[in-house]
Amino acid sequence: MTVHRSTGSARLGRRRRLALSYAGMSVLAVFFLFPLVFMVVSSLKPDAQILSDTDSLRAFLPVGDISLDNYGEVFERVPVAQFMTNSVLVTSAIVILGLFVNSLAGFALSRVRWAGRGVVLAVIIATLIVPFETIAVPMVYWVSKLPTLVLEGGLLKYDFGWLNTYQVQIIPFVANAFSIFLFRQYFSTIPASLDEAARIDGAGWFTIYRRIIVPLSGPAFATVAILTFLPAWNSYLWPLMVVQKEELRPVMVGMQYFFQLNTQWGEIMAYTSMITLPVLIVFLVFQRAFISSIAASGVKG
Amino acid sequence: MPTPVSERPHPPIRRKPAAIRSERRAGVAMAAPALLLLALFLAVPVILGFVLAFTNARLISPNPPRFVGLDNFIRAFVDDPTFLHSVVNTFVFALFVVPIQAGLGLLLAILVNQRLRGVTLFRIIFFIPVVTSIVVVSILWKFMYQQDGLINSFLDTVTAGAWNGVAWLNDPDVALGAIIVLSIWQAVGFHMVIWLSGLQTIPEELYEAAEMDGASPWRKFADVTWPGLRPTMVFVLITITIAALGLFVQIDVMTQGGPVDSTTTLVYHAVRKGFKEQEMGYGAAISLIFFIAVLLIALVQQRLTREKD
Incomplete structure (x- = not known):
């Protein structure tokens, strides 16, 4: 780490980079996980509900008519x-x-x-x-x-x-x-x-x-x-x-x-x-x- | 296998011929099972493929195969438009998948190589599709790509209703693109891990030295990271290229080569002809063309990346 020029703005830059990293990784995590979550959640629903749930976040939530x-x-x-x-x-x-x-x-x-x-x-x-x-x-x-x-x-x-x-x-x-x-x-x-x-x-x-x-x-x-x-x-x-x-x-x-x-x-x-x-x-x-x-x-x- | 023990406890400088012979026998015997199996299930099929490609062999036939010279190859390039589509689609697929998957893999590797809290969790999440079977992945995405499926609903939501849904896999203009996306989604985590192990071989001191010189993050990447990743890059590019050229499962599960040949590939066509339609000789010829393409590309890629050193 550069000690000499570690002014306030540099620290702010580092913090911003940190936030950016986490934000980026979180978006990617959603991208990699959503199909699998959708698969498991859908396996618990009747066909009609799977289709009607696709237009909202309900597609990823075990709600409604849940069963095995x-x-x-x-x-x-x-x-x-x-x-x-x-x-x-x-x-x-x-x-x-x-x-x-x-x-x-x-x-x-x-x-x-x-x-x-x-x-x-x-x-x-x-x-x-x-x-x-x-x-x-x-x-x-x-x-x-x-x-x-x-x-x-x-x-x-x-x-x-x-x-x-x-x-x-x-x-x-x-x-x-x-x-x-x-x-x-x-x-x-x-x-x-x-x-x-x-x-x-x-x-x-x-x-x-x-x-x-x-x-x-x-x-x-x-x-x-x-x-x-x-x-x-x-x-x-x-x-x-x-x-x-x-x-x-x-x-x-x-x-x-x-x-x-x-x-x-x-x-x-x-x-x-x-x-x-x-x-x-x-x-x-x-x-x-x-x-x-x-x-x-x-x-x- | 007891062997005679030397009387003197000194390190054996001149070994007895009997000991050498028994060592040789042991070595051959221990390698034999694997070598025999590799000969039967790797060497023989390769040679057989070469031979069958020049015959009219069928999988089940009362007549013995007959030598037909170059007929199968002429048929492929002259009389079989589906074969030509397969060649084009396979290369288009590779052309997109290779750079995007390699690049995205590197980006992921750099992200999860940071010393941050919780970074292992992200590493695991990015890797999960890799351990999910490509068969399962293909079915799942086939469902999501339907006209009333999840992908269209999502695009509809983010564009506030401006998006006109398409049945992705039934539209010859977008079907291959749709398959490219899920293929990258499934395998990019694999290459992230390869890049990551490459990143971790770069000595920390080089970064510290660059810091001392006040190098920007970009300069550090260009001058320290990238040169250190060259051997990894060769490996990643060759692995992705060969895997991409072998595209089969996604096609078989999702589109069967359609609509109108827009997603048929070399391996899919070889299996369709050689196995489903029982034309072994022709299927073997297509496989041989694929084999030669893989060898050439691997050689060229290795040569190109070596020259830059």
């Missing part, structure tokens, strides 16, 4: 519980398997010496630029040809095509180049002397991974878990194409259900609130970890 009726209707007409179960199952499988497979690869690429390691790492980093959307269409063709095992009348049989399964929603997303890269970066900061000491004690490489590296890498695991969780829970394009069976669909695709029926906005708002609020609550509880995970994703530049 829309939620009841949603449960009655749409297999919400099934969609939720599917999403929870698929998302947790991707996160848990991904943490294991990618951290193991990150370990092999940072602390174990083997021929070709440098090339493999360079190729993995190069693939970061490939957006999923570019390979989604050929990948549908590919998974429709992959072999699979099916249980038919107590017999394990061999068949082709992964369409309409849980595995097609999980397996392609387990290995992730960016997760491997994040793990590798983090593991590289752990002193190598720890490995050497363990090796002298006769520890194998997997023991070093499990007993030394994993316990020291909590933040890396948290970051990767968060960065994997969000897109997995929100995935839409992929399940839209590869899962037609209603009983296997995740929540985001389950949304399509509402457009086959005639549009009941109150119910749609109830459904979107239901699939959004759990994520929002998890975010608010772990907001620090969420935000620092996103910040960590900036390191790839």
Whole structure:
């Protein structure tokens, strides 16, 4: 702070800047929050009232004919519980398997010496630029040809095509180049002397991974878990194409259900609130970890 | 995997060949699951995409795919006006979203980087749309964009009744613009956080030195902040560009490419042809064009931003 010229007018300028900052941030806060407030509030109102409330601030207030009726209707007409179960199952499988497979690869690429390691790492980093959307269409063709095992009348049989399964929603997303890269970066900061000491004690490489590296890498695991969780829970394009069976669909695709029926906005708002609020609550509880995970994703530049 | 322990407790200068071999084996074995999966679900689809683009493959067909040379590409550029609209719309979308989202993200980052009471709360609020699914966001805004929806009511109120409501998503002149607004609303908080982490790497001493020289806030930004943000800027621009070019969900949920092709995009068209209409070969060709565009733009952007150093 400039001490010398800190006259009355300078202090006034600073105060004005402060007021301006708060005013600006408050306006922006309203801009970022109003659609979500509108969604949750509308989910509590009958359709006629939602529409008549739009021309006043009542649109954002839980007033008038407030009830949980829309939620009841949603449960009655749409297999919400099934969609939720599917999403929870698929998302947790991707996160848990991904943490294991990618951290193991990150370990092999940072602390174990083997021929070709440098090339493999360079190729993995190069693939970061490939957006999923570019390979989604050929990948549908590919998974429709992959072999699979099916249980038919107590017999394990061999068949082709992964369409309409849980595995097609999980397996392609387990290995992730960016997760491997994040793990590798983090593991590289752990002193190598720890490995050497363990090796002298006769520890194998997997023991070093499990007993030394994993316990020291909590933040890396948290970051990767968060960065994997969000897109997995929100995935839409992929399940839209590869899962037609209603009983296997995740929540985001389950949304399509509402457009086959005639549009009941109150119910749609109830459904979107239901699939959004759990994520929002998890975010608010772990907001620090969420935000620092996103910040960590900036390191790839 | 127990390995022979060296008799001498000295740091191992010459390791035994057996130990080297076992280390190599361990490394390959531990990387193998991830590498195998990446090969199956990243490398193969990329290669397959290249191959299918030159065939007439269909998703479900009794006949094996036949090689058709450049037919799919010729069809796209000569016989498919919807494809051309998709190219134009995708680039228009990116042209608006990239600078606005990057700029607004930086502004938000600067605002929440101040040492002010309650600033964390604002940081959280600006970030909330990012954790909201784009599917949910699209449906919500579709509702708000209706003729009798919230956006028109709001504009009607602030203009004291002078505003004539439009059905935003049914009007080819404004539909894409409406989608641009909600797309920026949803993702700008993400880039705020990236900019913020860039801002926080700039050493405090540089600002103190600038203060000593009596620099104005603008000079401090131009001489200290902006140069320090260059690596962040490259990252933000590339990430937003690639994400913008991949526009799909908003279109699928809100407009299905309409009205009259005014919101169709490359990815939406590739999915419509390759999946909905089962023309795998043609869909793969459109995906390949999109892929090449992404690679070129990423390369050019990296080159341009590097030259300025």
